[in-house]
Amino acid sequence: MGSVRKASAWLGLVEDNDDRYYDDEYAEGPQTGTGQAWVTDPRVQIASEAAEETGRRIATVTPDSFRDARAIGELFREGVPVIVNLTTMDPTDAKRVVDFAAGLIFGLRGSIERVATRVFLLTPADTQVVTEAAGRPTDGFFNQS
Template identity: 20%
Template sequence: MSIKNKLKTFFAVDDEYEYEYVEEEELQVPEAASRKERRENVVSLKAMTNSSKVVLCEPRSYSEAQEIADNLVNRRSVVINLQRVEHQQAKRIVDFLSGTVYAISGEIQKLGPHTFLCTPDNVDVSGSITEMLEEDNREKGW
């Protein structure tokens, strides 16, 4: 034996392991277990409907528009009552929220003379309230 071999055996660098290769048998999953796995992919509709919310806001100044926009960004619908805000402030709030709604691909609709509905893109709104609005718009100058 050479000195190199003696050092290898002394420091146990030499691998003396035997490797045994065993072929894995195909595991057969019972049908009941596979059906259970399929059921785990199903999402309950009740769970999905609980996640949507509508927030009612009645701002008193333009500074509260950011809070309303945050609700929209968090995918919540917002109904805004602007009766307690001055007309100029109300216009600014509506302009700001229109930009927010546009940015998130949402929608804004006027429900009454001082009431608006802002919705994110995950909410579909059908129908409209136009008969009364046309008269009020002429009077108020919206």
């Protein structure tokens, strides 16, 4: 747990959940017998329904602990590119999430790219990432020479 998170927990601003590993109460599927689907964590942001219909979705996940790796895996398994922002995580847990993501992209034939410090883009096999150099024209629009 990071120092800011510890201070926030001490002040009572956030819950003090220092259990970082899966436990028995973290079960698969719906928790209630009502047939409700698994509810997406509010820290996971997905594009609108119109984007979902056309297949142009991308998800941003900012995990707090390794427990949030499940959301990353479920989105990636559905074929959604996922941006994983690990800047708020403890370095040891962040490494575990990166290891999980590496196994995920290996198993599903995707790719992983570092976007910024501790921010990664996981893309499915059918997605092409255009790099900065490939997207820039050689005779710049604003070339005033």
